[in-house]
Amino acid sequence: MRKCLEYGLEFRGELLNFRKDGTPMMNRLCLTPIRTDDGTVSHIIGIQVFMEANIDLGPVSCNLWKESLYTAEWFTEESASHRGKTVSVDLPSRHRRCGLLDLSDEVLAQKILALLSPRDVASLGSVCTRLFQLTRNEDLWKIVCQNAWGVETTSILEAVPGTRRLGWGRLARELTSLEGAAWRKIVVGGAVEPSRCNFSACAVGNRLVLFGGEGINMQPMNDTFVLDLGAASPEWRHVHVSSPPPAACMA
Structure with missing residues (x-):
């Protein structure tokens, strides 16, 4: 793409990108x-078409510290010697040094992936083969969640039937992207009186x-109401x- 822009050539290609929730798209x-x-490039017309990327970022059970592979784009001479691989002296220009992958x-x-958000872990899983293998681990996804x-929320989710079958990686993706969310109508009793606007609300567990x-007449209110959705x-x-x-703030 950079070469086409530099020399004024037409570019056609596909780029792997990610939505804000971490799901891949092309x-x-x-x-x-x-x-x-006179032949000078004055403008560039860009046409972009979004397509769904059918990439499974969910985990499978494997050893958390399993030896993984490197891709050519992230290949380094140091990592190759550490893994016992042979490297040519004249590496192609596309081989970039990445010190991050020199780590075990x-x-x-433990120190990097486990501290990231589920969305970031899913995104890093598409960077290279080694990170893809690491992010396919069930134990890692449980730590991330x-x-x-x-810990309390994760324990509750673990007790829900089907969580083990679904896998923590898939569960994190569904909860982050709300893939598995569905509206449910609930009839509640009581009332918030008197009527008001510009109130504040927050969720605390099931409450x-x-x-x-x-x-009325913008009179400030200083009362509090609670709705327990876990009650019968x-x-x-x-x-x-x-x-x-x-x-109060706008809700």
């Missing part, structure tokens, strides 16, 4: 230069907390607190 790109009468699998998994959602807001018959309850809630 960009089919076409760049066509527009020249003036244990360090990469624990760091992202907390929805609503506080503050503005009533959920209903709004007014909760007495020792101090007023934070300043």
